[in-house]
Amino acid sequence: MAKPRAPKSRPPAKTPQGLPDKETLLAYIREHGESDRADLARAFGLKGAERRALREMLRELEGQGGLSRRGRKGFAEPGALPEVGVVDVVERDPDGDLLVRLTKGEDAPLVVLAPSRKAEAGQAPGLGDRLLVRFERLEGGEYEARLIKRLGQSAHRLLGVIRKARREIRVEPVDRRSKDTLVLDPSEAAELKDGDLVLAQMSGPAARYGPHRGKLLEVVGREDEPRAASLIAIHAHGIPTGFSPAAEAEAEAAEPPTLKGREDLREVPFITIDPADARDHDDAVYAEPDTDEKNPGGWIAWVAIADVAAYVRPGSALDREARDKGNSVYFPDRVEPMLPERLSNGLCSLREGENRACLAVRMVFGKDGRKRSHRFVRGLMRSAAKLSYEQAQAAIEGQTDGKTMGLLDPILKPLWEAYDCLKTGRDARSPLAIESLERKIHIDEMGRIASIIPRSSLEAHRLIEEFMIQANVCAAETLEQKKIPLIYRVHDEPSFEKLQALVDFLATLEIPWSKGEAPRTERFNKLLGETRGTPHAEIVNEVVLRTQMQAHYSSENIGHYGLNLAKYAHFTSPIRRYADLIVHRALITALKLGDDGLTERDVATMKETAELITMAERRAMAAERDATDRYIAAFLADRVGAEFDGKITGVTRFGLFVRLAETGADGLVPVSSLGGEYFVHDDRTHALVGERTGARWPLGMAVRVRLREATPLTGGLLFEMLSEPAPADRSMPAPRLGMRARGDRRPGPGGKGPGGAHRPGKPGRPKNIRNGRKRGGPRK
Incomplete structure (x- = not known):
């Protein structure tokens, strides 16, 4: 197969450096499409004061109508559309065609959604659906949108729980941010039971008052099922589940690997080190001293990764569904895998003592921890042992068991010595050293939470992490050197x-x-x-x-800020991430390791794929977080009234978010419950400040709270504050005015200070405030 190349395009003109004038800035945005401030500052090489001047220039252009907002940070020419964007289906024209509009961009025009091609066709989109589309410009300058993928559930669909009353049957939303409630027709809901989890859809025009009418679509379970939290998260976020018969058939037809076209690595004593409950093992490691006299004190480190590309071929049903899923999704009680079990836990899992196809990299490091060279190999390996992080760590600390005793000297000690070498290079690179406190939820056989404990952070974790980072760097470097398109992992x-x-x-x-x-x-x-x-x-x-910033996938490289690396790509987890599979195919093509590398379609859709899998990753993170919140709420439901220590981790104008020290659970203390004065949100100092006394509730303050409500269905926790606020601090700058004062800047009584924001033209105290006490505060 000929080596695929990226589509030809005219190289962009070199961007002049320094603060541009308005015409140059507009011309750049017109040529490059949607851009945010960071993009523009990087393009023009701006630092410090020049960045601040750029921000002011953008504000001026926006105020003059020369630019339009795209979300919170982006800017574009008014009416301009990106190549790929997220849209809502908002109307149907007289001809029956659906019209879509960008979710970010109030000035964006309505665009006709073109009919799906057969290969892309599935369930037809409808009003209220959210879609990922490609915009194509037609003759005459108009646009049409081509469906790439549906995103989650329709805006007019609702996952909720059945609540039966004497006169009506309601669907109450499981999403605590949603206020929509639907009323079902009794004739179609007669068989439903109170507590059923259902998917319903708004039917007919929205009601002006009261709940909307709804239509039952599907019964998905029961709210009192022990594992309902994961089920709710899967449906609420539109996580693709299961596999088609075609994909399952392809997985079942897969055969064990042979040596054909592979280097025999079975004598290399690779081991896997994973969580104790892991079922899929997609990476294995080995290290030994470098015997080359030119590299005294150096090390050779091997990382072997499951060769998923050998089984998931481009254009296959497995490939299409893996791309659609984007990644595996992990819940406390289950996994929604990217690949069928025959592959994810079988032929693509580097099981102990079994022959497995792999793509491995041999890396040579100097004594200073700097990588001197690397080489990729498509091989056949056999894992010498499967260890947990805890096992490996205990063995290094002198507590060997029957399995690790024989591995300590020949395998584990060299791994740790090699890691000490790599750590020298890591320290010199100085990646971000943020500590992430994670909690592990243990589920018993009945699906109930047995405990919530802090997730351990061992040196064994850091060893595997650093080996994987170095392998990922090698993949990006090789593909750039060979000029092969790839999907980078980037972080601004x-x-x-x-x-x-x-x-x-x-x-x-x-x-x-x-x-x-x-x-x-x-x-x-x-x-x-x-x-x-x-x-x-x-x-x-x-x-x-x-x-x-959030890391994401991109077909263009801007480096990885957090890791302090110029080139970085995900290579080490192809069982659970589609990005890694694309990188594997690119390496196969670049190094001529087989005929199952990148296809021309892979190259042509690289940017689109990066967008899709980034959105899939965001979707998975949100679903995992929501499921965890619901499990924690269920765990705490029988402790309503109990007192807990915690810290304020979020300050908003409507209340304080408190994280409990015991479980890591987050809940809200409403501002209306904080006492007898009005509290202003000071966004500069991240505190709620009493208008009358200056008492403060600052971010990071240790507090004691009482649990008032725990709602497992939504994952919501409501606390009552037991601690006293911090006293007024006269050294603090005067708090920025809250929402009450921002709406009306006219002088108040005597010409001193702003008037009441809620009563334009009438100075003095805002409506509903009397004697420093706010009435009718926000309710949960």
């Missing part, structure tokens, strides 16, 4: 706005950070190191984490 540096928010918050803790200081990873690590072991350690870690 923090935005100017997020950095400003961090600086403002650190000032409240009297921690210095110069506003003009570059956001280098070393600087963040210095901050984390200085606060480690102090009362502020946990909240500073949390705020630094929130300052970071």
